[in-house]
Amino acid sequence: MTQPSLVFLHALGASHREWDGVRADLSDIDGIALDLPGFGERKGEGYADVAAMADDLAGEIRRRRLTACILVGHSMGGKIATIVAARAAAGEVGLAGVVGVVLVAASPPCPEPMDEDRREQMIGWVADGAIGRADAETFVDANTATPLPEPLREKAIADVRRSSREAWLGWLERGSLEDWRARVGRVSIPALIVAGAEDGDLGEAAQRAHNLPHYPHAEVRSVEGAAHLIPYEQPQALARLIRAHVAAVASSALPAAFVAILGSDRVSRRTRTAMLERTRPVADAPAGWTAAERAIAAQLVAHILPEVEDMDGLAARVERAVNQGQGDGWRFAELPADAEAWTRGLATLDAVSGGFVALDHDAQANWLERIAEGQGGATDDERHLSPAQMVLWFQDVRAEIVRQWVALPATMAAIGYDGFAVGGDGPRKQGYSRTAATDVETWQQVRETMA
Amino acid sequence: MSRAPYSHQEMVDAVVIGTGAGGAPLTARLAKAGLSVVALEAGRSFAPNDHVADELAADIYWMEERLSGGADPTAFGSNNSGMGVGGSTLHWGAFCPRPDARDLQLKSLTGQGADWPIPHAELIAYVEEVEAFTGVSGPADYPWDARRRYAYPPVPRNASADAMARGCEAMGITATDAPAALVSRDRDQPYWGQRQACVNCGTCHQGCRNAAKTSMDTSYLPFAVAHGAEVRSQARVLSFDLDHEGQITGVVYHQGGEERRQRCRAVFLCAGGVESPRLLLNLGLANSSGQVGRNFMAHVATQVWGRFDDEMRMNRGYPSSLITEDMMRPAEAGCAGGYLIQSLGVLPVNLATQLARGAGMWGTRLQSLLRQYNHMAGIGINGECLPHPDNRLTLSDETDAFGHRKARIDFSYHDNERAIDRHSRQVMTAIWEAAGAKDIFAIDRSAHTIGTCRMGGNGDEAVVDADGRSFDIANLWICDNSIFPSALAANPALTIMALSLRTADRFLALSKARAA
Structure with a gap:
């Protein structure tokens, strides 16, 4: 069975470092934590809008040739994760390996519910340029159930301060307000939706109202003792939930060589979508059997x-x-x-x-x-x-x-069938240049046994 | 001549029902002659790029339920009729042998079946015209017809074809590259655009994504539209308006959530061997002969399968790339006509359901054969079926979404079909043994829907005359496989297209004579 890897996306004013605690508890599972443009190590890149951040993530998945991965998005990063998951479910080239989503106090596809005074206050923090220390402290303390212990609090404050002004403003004034509901639609990829029990605008009620409707195969979990900065506040509890989701979706992950072909431009979008749909769990049949x-x-x-x-x-x-x-x-x-x-x-x-x-x-x-x-x-x-x-x-x-x-992709992988990888969406269609017995082309997969 | 789109009030010269092999060529022919023509298609319209290389997701088949009875019930769904602009040519296998001269005179030569009221030479002239217009790939020399030429070289043989060639050679059976209605080189199709050379992808039955395969939506229909015809998709015909003399004055159809009607001077019913008779039976029309729905024939389509040591990967390449016509009149077989043998490449779901149904398998044997999909290959036949009183299409008491009663098709093999099945199993098993196959087994199968509105010499025994015109309704013409007097061993589509052009010519000649 293929073990999916984890791709972590941080929140506004954070960086890959916010996941350190969670990842320490998941060290046996491959994972990468990214910095989005304008944050952390990529502060110098300024503002990337929501679509550009999603492109950035999709590009990363392609560049790393991820054949089984779960997108884990916190707050702002959750909106990006959902958008990329939707693109994957709709059959986009190179994204066939996205098998799961974890949303952590995630910003939804709809305009994010946010108190307008708070938005104005946060926008005001960068009126004169970089975010000052006091404002960063206010931000971190306001988003935690109880003050973070040191050195975590100091780390969180430092990340807020190394956000680029353009990226900070871009998210608050535009990105968080963009309405992606129609573009996202229903995402059939299994999702775990996590809320902080003491979060405000993005708590459990908001998650159920705004994120859950996009995921037909999702469960919602609330984490006690956490507000909005769950990865800092309750890293072990969050890691346990993520681990369970990895285990739950692992059975739907396909062999790497098969996913590489399925995700390639040899496969048309319609074919890829239909096949990926079959890797998802079956919802309870309403008019079915006893x-x-x-x-x-x-x-x-x-x-x-x-x-x-x-x-x-x-x-x-x-x-x-x-x-x-x-x-x-x-x-x-x-x-x-x-x-x-x-x-x-x-x-x-x-x-x-x-x-x-x-x-x-x-x-x-x-x-x-x-x-x-x-x-x-x-x-x-x-x-x-x-x-x-x-x-x-x-x-x-x-x-x-x-x-x-x-018809299950897992069966196709097990029998070594690659007949779906023909007639892609380009102007010239792919087929087979070799058709005689034993004459196999290099792109064709080697036979893989089903776990 | 008024140009499409035509208004419903306008009295158009012809309404064509169905845009497949029966309806499309005649639509083109009539439009070219300057007639106003509206073609109605129950399905939606597709671009080649819409087709999906997946057996469950492909959406080009007639999936409304049909009831299959008799001792040897025949399968429908993806096995037979199509739905969409282009009809069954969207999913057909493009295997296009020509009709054999002896098959058109079956009754005269054998005392069984029926003769065609059309000379073979006349039909072949139309066949050649279809081949020239659509582009067919085939061998330079056709062993059973020295004069035959194909426009394009054959597509590469796949592993099944190589195995069949090997087996046939060992048995002294002549075999060659199959005539395939696809282009093995890029071709500019008039009024449509570039049809790209076949890329050997193997998904003909799911719809051709680069238009290499002959399909009505990329050949005759664009020609027809360029000459003023109008094609209306998702238009489901419900009934006809008749005048006091019993002639059709308009076609009533369902489209866009409402009932519409198109006034017309003539109707061409080209909905295929099930839907054409079903519509007439539902409406109680054109059946003074009592023959509508009778003489249902399906080709005996027995297959023999085996496992090879080599990796065959039979999904690659044009599926039916080898043919032999040596069994068109097998000695001592006990059948009236004969059969064609072709090599087979089928996709996994097709193979799996055939094993489960036609070979009656389950359990370890079924699963292990499927796991060895890449090592399996098969050959199959298309065998001439004779009409029998038991084999017919009737109406079930169940109705569809439009209130029409569903079709019930009863089909049972009789002596002739059993003889073909028996003989072909022996021959194909021997070929497969000679080819080196192991674990050889046969699958029961029948295919195609033929003969339910038979063409003939008089209105007591046939539904339409030799021109394809109804004996009962002077301005109703039928053109599809339902009018075949006998099944022919050749797969029907090429003959249907040829008949379609001929039907148009007969209609035009008659109109001209009447005008003069």
Whole structure:
């Protein structure tokens, strides 16, 4: 399994150094902490607007060829992380490796809720040039639940003071007010949204109101004993949450060589988007199956494809396809509509076998053999299927399960399939220059076994 | 001549229903002749760049539900009809053998099936015109037709084709590069632009992204539009307005959330072998013969697969790059006609569902074969099916979103189809053994939708006459695979396009005669 790396983005008036404490607790996970233009080591670069900062981050991901990474953005950096995650989810070249997002007291895609007096006050701090020591102290102290211990407080104050005036003003007067909601839309990448329990404008309520709606696969966590500067205030608690998110999304990370091809310009945006969408978790199917039906379906997966480890996950994809999908354009005339056929088929399997899930593997296999031979079924009432119908339904079951499995990018990676990497978006389309057996081109991946 | 777009009140010369291989060439022909033509397409319009190289995400198929019955139910969806401006030519495999002369006289020569009321030479003249207009790649010398020439050299063979060539040679079977309706060199397509040379990407069935493959949206339709025709997409035909004599005066369709109607002098129904008869049955029209929906034929499309030691990676290259016509009249096979064999390159989801359905697999064997996808290759046939009273399209009691009853298609193999299936399994297995394949197995499969509005000599036995005109409604013409009197072994699209040009010429000749 590929271990995703972490890409940290700091807040206004901070730098990569704000993550030192958090990263100390995550030293076993690869990570980089960036300075955004105008801050930290890059103070001299002046103001970059939101779009330019997002380009800067996207460029960094490409330059480093990150094939599995999680964007961790604090406050201002959270808005940048969300924008880049949205671009990744929409299939942009080179960003196929973005597998997770962590927002820490993050500024949302909408204009940031900020008290206008406070905004004016902060703008006033740079009226005469650089931010003075007293103002920097005010900033740090106002954003923490309790005063930071030294030397952390001194470090935070120093970072505020080495922000460029243009960057400081640019964010307060423009960047934080820019409305990116429509551009961001819904981002299918799994997200962890962290709020400080004592934060003001960007606390949990604001996170739920302004960031959560953009992430269909997200959970919100509140950190006690923290206001807005969570990475300074509660580095260990934040590190624990980040570690859990890394573990949660690691299973969706694809082998590096595969992601390198998927992210390349050989792949069209539409194809990349469709494939990446399939790496995301399946949300609960609203009009789906009962828990008992799900359990039987998962057992069916285990028989159709014995090597699949995440039977429940694949069964969930089948459940979604059967109950919400468009269908595949036809069905057996002898069967009712797909959703009903599945419900009745599962019920029949359970009835004839006397409780399918409780049986041992061989007994289950024996029932499936009998069903395939037309020897397993009930009377064709409104809740069950006849033996002849079960033969057809079991064919549908096999086809749908295997279809969902083969279409997973992880499966493509495992079988060494690279046929999606053709016909990119450029004026001349990529294909294969070698088509004979054993003659493989250099760009093609080597076979990788699935973890 | 008035120019598109036409107003609904205007009485246009013709409304064409469907923009695929049946509708597009005749739209171009009629427009070129100066007629006002409106073509209605149920699907949306695509640019080549819109197509997606992913089997689940491709969105160019007719995915509205059809019910499949009989002893050998045939699959629909991505297997058959298309939806979009260009119809099924958006996703077709571009494998384009010409119709065999013997297949057009099947009844005369074998006593079975039906003859075509069209001389082979006449049809071939149209085929050649289609080939010249669209650009076909193929071998310099075609072993079964010494006079045949193709405009472009063949595309590279893929690993499946090399294996088939090897196996055929060992068996003494002649095989060669398949005629493919795609351009192996850049081509400037009149009124459209540059169609780039095929890049061997292998995703013909998901839609060609560089327009190398012949598709109506990059060939006949732009020609038609340049000559004054109008194509209306996402326009779903609901019914016809008829006058007191039973002639069609207008076409009612659904578009943009409302019902619209286009007045017209003639209608060309070109919606394919399922939707054309389905519309007529739903409306209760043009069926005094009782033949609408009957004579449904699907090609026997048995496949034989195997595993090779070499890495084949069969998704690369034009999928069907080798052909043999040696089995067009197999001795002692017990079938009326015969079959073509082609090499196969299929993408993983296609292979997986075929293994699960057509080969009845599951469990360890299924999963291990799929894991060895890169080592697998196959060959398959297109075998001539005979009509049978049991095989027909009828209407289900279930209705679609437009209130029309869904199609139910019953299909079962009979002696002829079983004979082809049996014979071809033996031949293909032997070829695959000779090619060095291991773990060889066969898949049951049928493909294409043919014969449901049969063309014939009289209105008691056929729906349309030899010109493609309805026996019942004088200004209704049908042109798609539904009018085929017999299935032919050749894949249907090339013949449909040729028939389309011919239908336009017959219509124009008749109009001229009437005017004179």
